[in-house]
């Protein structure tokens with residue numbers, strides 16, 4: 001069978017999906033695919049493509065899990081069912097952090113890069129950590145990523161192996177650590193001290209209320225993606241609350257947090273923690289998701 005026969009097969013209606021599958025299985029670009037329409041496709045690739053297509057259409061398996069990768073902030077990352085599929089709203093957090101760092105550069109740029117730390121809490125497949133670093137390689141001297149779940153960290157480490165060379169080429173003396181940890185618990189056992197410069201903490205912790213997850217989230221998300229990556233229990237804020245309590249004990253100096261949550265949740269956190277934490281809404285995605293900059297008062 002030649003490529004055009006498969007691509008224009010009337011039984012396979014989801015052409016975008018078919019194109020993505022063929023590009024992945026034939027290891028080619030979209031342009032290469034469309035300019036080689038008369039080429040024979042090996043039988044094993046045809047079988048693989050049709051099986052994957054059925055898995056998408058009939059079993060409703062998300063395309064990212066079928067392909068084994070997701071596009072995020074212009075890069076490709078490994079992903080599997082151990083990790084949530086990164087969502088476009090989270091890309092706003094990278095812009096928010098970069099704007100913050102640029103605003104420091106415009107002012108008194110007296111911070112020594114070696115002393116600035118990036119903390120990614122609940123890293124999942126690692127997209128935040130790497131994207132923030134690649135946008136701001138000169139700013140950080142040290143960078144840490146963590147997750148509670150071993151299987152999520154395994155995916156993060158796989159991505160780590162792919163991108164570490166690129167990061168180290170930009171910043172050869174960057175110190176990198178990762179921990180399996182319940183939020184900030186690792187800091188208690190961590191031998192090094194927090195640096196004197198700024199610590200930027202990025203966290204897109206599970207923030208969907210349990211009832212919202214059960215009632216409003218699409219069935220294939222419920223069936224396929226890991227619930228513990230989404231649900232923050234009653235009002236969705238259990239993990240953020242717990243992390244703030246950990247911070248009150250640790251009392252880090254010069255900490256700036258960038259957090260993702262729903263619009264109405266910012267008001268609850270202001271009510272509960274406003275005397276000790278300042279919350280500033282820096283980005284809005286659609287109307288209901290916010291990227292919040294927060295720091296200890």
Ligand SMILES: C[S@@+](CC[C@H](N)C(=O)[O-])C[C@H]1O[C@@H](n2cnc3c(N)ncnc32)[C@H](O)[C@@H]1O
Pocket residue numbers: 083084085086087090121122123124125126127128146147148149152181182183204205206207228229230239
């Ligand atoms: C919403 S996902 C975010 C993943 C990724 N950072 C992103 O933005 O796409 C939440 C992540 O928090 C992790 N997580 C859940 N509970 C945690 C805990 N107690 N401590 C650390 N990480 C946790 C989950 O495994 C998941 O990877």
